[in-house]
Amino acid sequence: MTHTTEALREEHAEPVNKRETRSLYKKRVPIYPKSIKGHFRRIKWTFLTILLGIYYVVPWLRWDRGPNAPDQAVLIDFPARRFYFFFIEIWPQEVYYLTGILILAALGLFAVTSMFGRLWCAWGCPQTVWTDLFLWVEHQIEGDRSARIRLDKAAWSPSKVGKKAFKHVVWIMISAATGGAWVFYFADAPTLARDIVLFQAPAAAWLTIGFLTLSTYLLAGHAREQVCTYMCPYARFQAAMLDEQSLIVTYRSDRGEPRGKYKRGESLENRGHCISCNQCVVVCPTGIDIRDGQQLECINCGLCIDACNRVMDGVGFPRGLIALDTLSNVESRRKGGKDTFRLIRGRTVVYSSIMLVVGGIMLFGLISRSPLDINVLRDRNPLFVALSDGSIRNAYTFKIINKLHDTRTYSLSVKGLSGAEISVAGGVAPDKKFTVAPDKLASYRIFLKVDREALENEATDIEFVLTDSVSGTEATYDSVFRGPDR
Amino acid sequence: MPTKDEKDTFAAENTTGHEWDGIAEFNNPLPRWWLWIFYATIVWSVGYWVVYPSWPLVQSYLPGVLGQSDRADLATTIAEAKQRQGTYLAKIEASDVSEIVADKELFDFASAGGRSAFGLHCSQCHGSGAAGFVGYPNLADDDWLWGGTLADIQHTIQYGIRSDHDETRSNDMPAFLTDETLDKEQINDVAEYVLALSNSGSDAEAAKRGEPLYAENCASCHGDDGKGLREMGGPRLTDAIWLYGGDKASVVKTISFSRKGVMPAWEDKLDPVTIKQLAVYVHSLGGGE
Secondary structure (H helix, E strand, C coil): CHHHHHHHHHCCCCCCCCHHHCCCEECCCCCCCCCCCCHHHHHHHHHHHHHHHHHHHHHHCECCCCCCCCCECEEEECCCCEEEECCEEECHHHCHHHHHHHHHHHHHHHHHHHHHCCHHHHHHCHHHHHHHHHHHHHHHHHCCHHHHHHHHHCCCCHHHHHHHHHHHHHHHHHHHHHHHHHHHHCCCHHHHHHHHHCCCCCHHHHHHHHHHHHHHHHHHHHHCHHHHHHHCHHHHHHHHCCCCCCCEEEECHHHHCCCCCCCCCCCCCCCCCCCCCCHHHHCCCCCCCHHHCCCCCCCCCCHHHHHHHHHHHHHCCCCCCEEEECHHHHHHHHCCCCCCCCCCCHHHHHHHHHHHHHHHHHHHHHHCCCCEEEEEEECCCCCCEECCCCCEEEEEEEEEEECCCCCEEEEEEEECCCCCEEEECCCCCCCCEEEECCCEEEEEEEEEEECHHHCCCCEEEEEEEEEECCCCCEEEEEEEEECCCC | CCCHHHHHHHCHHHEEEEEECCEEEECCCEEHHHHHHHHHHHHHHHHHHHHCCCCECCCCECCCCCCCCHHHHHHHHHHHHHHHHHHHHHHHHHCCHHHHHHCHHHHHHHHHHHHHHHHHHCHHHHCCCCCCECCECCCCCCCCCCCCCHHHHHHHHHHCECCCCCCCECCCCCCCCCCCCCCHHHHHHHHHHHHHHCCCCCCHHHHHHHHHHHHHHCHHHHCCCCCCEHHHCECCCCCCCCCCCCCHHHHHHHHHHCCCCCECCCCCCCCHHHHHHHHHHHHHCCCCC
16 A cells, blocks of 8 residues: 555656646637838839739730630630730640740749748749738738737727728728739639629639639638648748848848847847847748748748848847848858858859850740741551552641741741652642631641662652742651651 | 968868878858758648658558549549540531531541550551551552442441441352352463463453453352442452462462451440541542542
8 A cells, every 4th residue: 555655655756648638629829010111121012013003904905816716825725725925925845835934933032042041932922922912901901010919809899890800801802802803814804803893704703813812812811821821832931942042131140149138238248149139039920030040931021121120220239130142141140250242152043054055045946936837647557558550659647837827828848858749638728728726736648759779778768848928938747758667 | 362262272161071092071061041941941841741642551642632632633633634625526426527628627636546446446457557468458549449429438447348247349249169160270271361461461361251240150249341340349350459369379379268258337325426537548548449
């Protein structure tokens, strides 16, 4: 008995699997970012204005392409399977340009991240832009941080209901405008705008507007930083692009620590410049403490820099306790060394050179892009046909793509096969002049006939040459003429 | 300076409490709304049961309030496609084959339809590329037993060759050895003569002996000069194309025992529009006249 009592007295451990220590889910703790003025805030407003301006204005720009094509400068025409971008017109088989653009975008993101941190997150990302806009609305209606905290804690009153309702109505209006602008990229904007006003727009337009309204309202109004921390893959892997040489928003711990409350005139011995005012924390839109170092929630927006600079000005310390800096500089200053910034590093060179190569290939493709394309598919069954006079014939499916906006007529010739006779299947193109309607593809079956004696090998390399009879533009296609085994 | 990392590493409340050999499992809690989305998808799935076909019953299944059915959708899609084809098919029905090939759009449609029908009904004998086999004519070359114009081809497809149709194309080459019209020696001579017509013979003496035999027995169908007689379906013997082989043994066999390929009449099996499309397609293979 004594033994048991002793044992009971000794074992004081907390049960590790106690229910309250093990919640697998976490309620979102609301963040009330305080508004702040400053250098980085101005940059954010500038980017927000420019980007939203581009987004809303671009579908309304006109671009004259002649009578047979849409006059919208930027248009993704799904039913007709065309993408128009000012002077460029992309056909579905040229969608590799999109691949190139995506590769360039990804590499651009990597390169910028490795040099200057998450500038995309800070200024360019739609999530940032719309969240900023929504926060501004919230600030205008409910007041700044402390007022918003008070309002959320207060009991429901007519004034609170009014403010909240007003805020959500404005948010939903902005969201609807977001979705409403998106659909203009996919149809003639003025026509669609009229249809929307008259409630005659197609169901796809309404669904798109509805979906984007809902997603904008939820993501920018409610989810906010949760999109960055839980949904965005980039936030999770951006650390792989950063190194100690990347210029990122940095708390200069070498200067700031040890931190503590500061009374004016107090000696600066045995303490750093950080006065623990927490202004960097209250302005942070993702609710982190930058003094903990670089972390995945940090979108590099620099608002903490603005906040800290104001405080430093106030207490009479130099600015830049939080600044765009590199981790290696913090280390080197701590050891009494100097600041350096190396822009040219292994990874930046690799990213930039791949970008140059991909960009070069795309530019070359775009410049050498012809308004006339041909595609020749040789019959493989049968490989060739022996004719009654002993000559050999091959058949080809011949596709002519006329990317111009007027009808063109083409003539065909073959190089590399002496005495080859060209004919066309059916009663079409009897004079061997191929007429293709504007912006269309036409398919023909072509026969090549040649004397058996003219063939030196089982396979002879040939080249089809199609010539535009008006402009003289030539398109060539390498193919093969096959005969019997020799 | 306590950082988040250190807190994660050392604070007991940030593990799930599961531990194996001193390795503790971190607890990185999911946001609560994520869990709600999970529940929402479960609720949403119940909606599917109500709206779409779902649970199997003994005899049938729960059809769902929308009455959606893949089978019915397919039927609708096919009906729609048929309707879109309808304008072309009506045009083909009303047009003569020669009018079809003159209209690029109609020609493209008819050749595509013909290709599909060819694969279904003709490729078994003539090959999917229409190049034929021994005994089954190559339709892509320019050698035609019964004529290679659009009308000729249409007629052949419609009524067949040696078929049971009254309008069928038909001829009957005698089996000269079986019928004892010629003996083996004579057949050898005729064969040499026939081969000499296309400059592939080897025995000029025998060919000379075969010439009168040819004139007497063969010329009525194959022509005096061996160039064939289309109205009789008599093959041309002067060219480089041999349906049953152009070597001497094959030619001797043909003369001795005759050859009688049969092609069915398609009139009863295919509608006139399909036959026209087939004619257009076969004509477009390269040999059309």
